[in-house]
Amino acid sequence: METKMPMVLDIISENIIKHGNPLALKGSEVASWAKELDLPVKGELLFYTGGEYQLLPFIDSLVKTITHLDQGSKVFSMMMGARNILNKTGLNAEKMYASVLAKDKDRYNSVCLKAAKVLHGLGYEFCYSGNEELYSGALLYELGYLEDMKNYVQKVVEVIRNSGAKTIVCLSPHAAEVFKFIYPKMVKGFDLEIVTFVDLVWQRRDQLAKIEASGAVVIHDSCRLARELGIHQELRDILENVGADVKESPRNREWTSCCGGPIKILFPELSHVIGSRRVNELKESGAEHILTSCPYCLSALEGGRTKGDSAIIEDLIEFLYRGSKA
Amino acid sequence: MTVDLRKDFVTYAKDLNKASEDTNIRTAITRAVSSYRNTVSETLERFPHTPELAEEVQGIKRHSMANLDDLLKQAMDSVERNKGKAFFAKDHQAALEIALGIIGRGKTVVKGKSMLGEELHLREYLEENGNEVWETDLGEFILQLRKERPMHILSPSIHVPREQVAEVFSKFFGKEVPPDIAEEVKVVREFLREKYFTADVGISGANVVAVDTGAMVIIENEGNVRLATGAPPVHIVMVGTEKLVPTFQDAMKVAEVTWRYAQYGVPGYVNIVSGPSKTGDIEKVTTYGAHGPKEFYVIFVDNGRSDMAREDKFSQALHCLRCGGCMYECPVFQVTAGHFGHVYMGGIGAIWTAFVAGGMEKAAPLVYSCLRCGRCVERCPMSIEVPAMIGELRERIVYGKY
Missing domain, CATH: 3.40.50.10420 (NagB/RpiA/CoA transferase-like)
Structure with a gap:
C-alpha cells in the first residue's frame, strides 16, 4: 500500500535526503556564521550545529505560509509544488522566503557563533565540518521516515568520520538524541561519544564569569534534554555558577511542559496555543526571563509569546555569551 | 492501492483548532488538570506504597x-x-x-x-x-x-x-x-x-x-x-x-x-x-x-x-489501566480534550485506535498530533512507552506497512 502524506512532510523529508537540510538551505549558508573563527576541519572534538538554529527563521516562514493557506487548497498545492520544483532544480530555497526578517536571521545564525565562543572561552578546542556539515536527520526519525533515514545517516557519518573526531558536541538535544540512541542501531561501529553543549559547559562551570542579569531567570526544560537525556540539574548548576537568580516554573525538570514545537509544521495553530500556554506557565515562576536549551523550544516559545508581552526568551547559549564577552 | 491522508489531516487540524478555542473545554480541563494533580499527589502521600x-x-x-x-x-x-x-x-x-x-x-x-x-x-x-x-x-x-x-x-x-x-x-x-x-x-x-x-x-x-x-x-x-x-x-x-x-x-x-x-x-x-x-x-x-x-x-x-499482544513493540499498550492520568499531563489533550482521539484518547488512544477502534487510517492524524514529549510516560503507573510506539506507527503509516 502507498500513503499520500501531507505535502509539507514530503517536502521536509525529501529536502533532508537530497539536500542534507530540512529546508534545503545551502551548506555555505548554514556555515556562514563560522567564517571569522577559521575552525579546523579535523580534531578530537567535533562541534556540531546540524544547521538547526540557522534554519529557525525559515521554519517560521514556512509555518506562516501553512497557517495562512488552507493546506487542502489548490493555491497551497501549487506553492508547495513550486517549492519542490525549485529544490529539485537546485535553486536557492531561501529566495522563496523573502519575508524572513534580517534581524531574525542574524539572531539565529549567531547562536552557533556564540556557542563556539563560549566553549573557546572555557578552553575547549574543536573542529567543525563547515559547508560539508549535514543535518542529523532527527526529523526523519521524528516523522517516521526511518527507512530513508537508514540510508541518509550513512552520508552524515561519512562527514563526521572525515573529521577524525572521537566526541561530538551537539547544540541541539534532538541531534544528541538521534546520535546517541538511533545511529548506533543504523550504523555499524558508530561508537562516538555524544555530549551536548550543556554537558561541556557544566564540566567547566567553575570557570564561568558572573553575568549581570537584570532580573531572575526561569528555565524551560526541553523535553528531549530533560526526559530522554536526563539533563536538568546541570542547567541549574551552570546558572548558579554565573550568579543568576533561578526561579522554577510549576512544571519543570522531567515534568516539563512541551513547547508545542514538534507539531508546528503540521498543526501550526495548535502548536502556537500550546507554546503560549507554556510561556504563561513559565511566567508563573515570577521570572520574565525565560531560558531554554533547544532550537525548537526557542522558536516555539518565541512564537507563543503574545504581542507586547514583556517576557524575554533566550537560548542558554545567548545568555552565557554575555558572560564570555566580559 | 494509494491511501490519500491529506484531507483527513486538514479536517482534523480544523477540528483541533476549533476545540482549542472552546472556552468550555479550556475552563473545564484547566480545573480538572489542577484538581487531578493535587488529588493524586495528596493520595500518593497518604498511600506511599502505591508506586511500588x-x-x-x-x-x-x-x-x-x-x-x-x-x-x-x-x-x-x-x-x-x-x-x-x-x-x-x-x-x-x-x-x-x-x-x-x-x-x-x-x-x-x-x-x-x-x-x-x-x-x-x-x-x-x-x-x-x-x-x-x-x-x-x-x-x-x-x-x-x-x-x-x-x-x-x-x-x-x-x-x-x-x-x-x-x-x-x-x-x-x-x-x-x-x-x-x-x-x-x-x-x-x-x-x-x-x-x-x-x-x-x-x-x-x-x-x-x-x-x-x-x-x-x-x-x-x-x-x-x-x-x-x-x-x-x-x-x-x-x-x-x-x-x-x-x-x-x-x-x-x-x-x-x-x-x-x-x-x-x-x-x-x-x-x-x-x-x-x-x-x-x-x-x-x-x-x-x-x-x-x-x-x-x-x-x-x-x-x-491479541494482535497487539503478539507484537513486542505494542503489547505494553495493553497494560493501560484507563486511569486517564496521561491525558491530564498531555499538552495537546489539555487544549483539545477528546478531540485528540477517536473513541480512545490521547497518545495511548492513538495506538488503541490503530489496533482496536478505527484502524490505521483513522489513527494517522492522531498519531501525528502527538508531541512525543513523553510526559505521559512520567505519569503512567504502567510506564507505557507511548512516544516509542507513536514513532513505530508513523513509520508504518509513511511506508503503508499496515
Whole structure:
C-alpha cells in the first residue's frame, strides 16, 4: 500500500535526503556564521550545529505560509509544488522566503557563533565540518521516515568520520538524541561519544564569569534534554555558577511542559496555543526571563509569546555569551 | 492501492483548532488538570506504597499479556463454573451480535460506563435493534441526551457546564431544571431509579478480571453500577481481554493502582461480581435470582487485542489501566480534550485506535498530533512507552506497512 502524506512532510523529508537540510538551505549558508573563527576541519572534538538554529527563521516562514493557506487548497498545492520544483532544480530555497526578517536571521545564525565562543572561552578546542556539515536527520526519525533515514545517516557519518573526531558536541538535544540512541542501531561501529553543549559547559562551570542579569531567570526544560537525556540539574548548576537568580516554573525538570514545537509544521495553530500556554506557565515562576536549551523550544516559545508581552526568551547559549564577552 | 491522508489531516487540524478555542473545554480541563494533580499527589502521600505496587502490577500485566490465550480459557471456565455463561467475541461485530442474541428486541437496558461499549458503539447498536438503552453514569447520560461523544474517559462530559446541562435536562424532562448541580443530579437520580427496577438487562464493563475465581471487579463512585448490575434480572459483562489477570489477589492490586491514579483516592464503590445471585436458605436448595440477577453473562472481547499482544513493540499498550492520568499531563489533550482521539484518547488512544477502534487510517492524524514529549510516560503507573510506539506507527503509516 502507498500513503499520500501531507505535502509539507514530503517536502521536509525529501529536502533532508537530497539536500542534507530540512529546508534545503545551502551548506555555505548554514556555515556562514563560522567564517571569522577559521575552525579546523579535523580534531578530537567535533562541534556540531546540524544547521538547526540557522534554519529557525525559515521554519517560521514556512509555518506562516501553512497557517495562512488552507493546506487542502489548490493555491497551497501549487506553492508547495513550486517549492519542490525549485529544490529539485537546485535553486536557492531561501529566495522563496523573502519575508524572513534580517534581524531574525542574524539572531539565529549567531547562536552557533556564540556557542563556539563560549566553549573557546572555557578552553575547549574543536573542529567543525563547515559547508560539508549535514543535518542529523532527527526529523526523519521524528516523522517516521526511518527507512530513508537508514540510508541518509550513512552520508552524515561519512562527514563526521572525515573529521577524525572521537566526541561530538551537539547544540541541539534532538541531534544528541538521534546520535546517541538511533545511529548506533543504523550504523555499524558508530561508537562516538555524544555530549551536548550543556554537558561541556557544566564540566567547566567553575570557570564561568558572573553575568549581570537584570532580573531572575526561569528555565524551560526541553523535553528531549530533560526526559530522554536526563539533563536538568546541570542547567541549574551552570546558572548558579554565573550568579543568576533561578526561579522554577510549576512544571519543570522531567515534568516539563512541551513547547508545542514538534507539531508546528503540521498543526501550526495548535502548536502556537500550546507554546503560549507554556510561556504563561513559565511566567508563573515570577521570572520574565525565560531560558531554554533547544532550537525548537526557542522558536516555539518565541512564537507563543503574545504581542507586547514583556517576557524575554533566550537560548542558554545567548545568555552565557554575555558572560564570555566580559 | 494509494491511501490519500491529506484531507483527513486538514479536517482534523480544523477540528483541533476549533476545540482549542472552546472556552468550555479550556475552563473545564484547566480545573480538572489542577484538581487531578493535587488529588493524586495528596493520595500518593497518604498511600506511599502505591508506586511500588504499580511496578508489581506492571509485572502482573506483562505476564498476563504473554499468556493471554491461557488466561482466557481459565476465565471462561471460571464463569461457567460459577453458573454464568461465557462467550468469546473475536471482533466488533461478533461482540455486538452475541450481546443482541442475549438481549433480544423490545427490551429496556441500563448500562454502566464502559470504554469497550464506546469502542463497539454498543448503545447505538442495541437501540437500532429496537431496544431502549439508558446510560446510567451521569456524564454519559448527559452525552446521550446531547448526542455527543465523550471528551474524557473518566469524565465524559467534562466540557459541558451546568447551564448547558440544565438546558438539555429541561428539554428532556419537559420541566424547568435550574442550572444547579444538586438539582441536576437529583432529577437524573429520580428518573433512572425507575429504569433500574423496570429494566430487563443491566450491562457493565469491568476494570479487571481475576481468572482463577471469575471475579469481575468494577470500580465506581456514583453507585449506578451497583444498581444497574444488581436490580435487573439479567447482568451482562462486556470486557476486553486485556483486563484478565491470573488471581484474585492480582486483581486487587490492579484495582488499587487503577483507582489511585484515576484520582479516586478511595473509590465510593468497588463491585466484585462472579456469578448470578443465588440463595440456599430454603432446604439448602440452591436457587438463582434471589435479589440480584438470575442470569449472568460475560462476553470477552478481543477485537484486535491479541494482535497487539503478539507484537513486542505494542503489547505494553495493553497494560493501560484507563486511569486517564496521561491525558491530564498531555499538552495537546489539555487544549483539545477528546478531540485528540477517536473513541480512545490521547497518545495511548492513538495506538488503541490503530489496533482496536478505527484502524490505521483513522489513527494517522492522531498519531501525528502527538508531541512525543513523553510526559505521559512520567505519569503512567504502567510506564507505557507511548512516544516509542507513536514513532513505530508513523513509520508504518509513511511506508503503508499496515
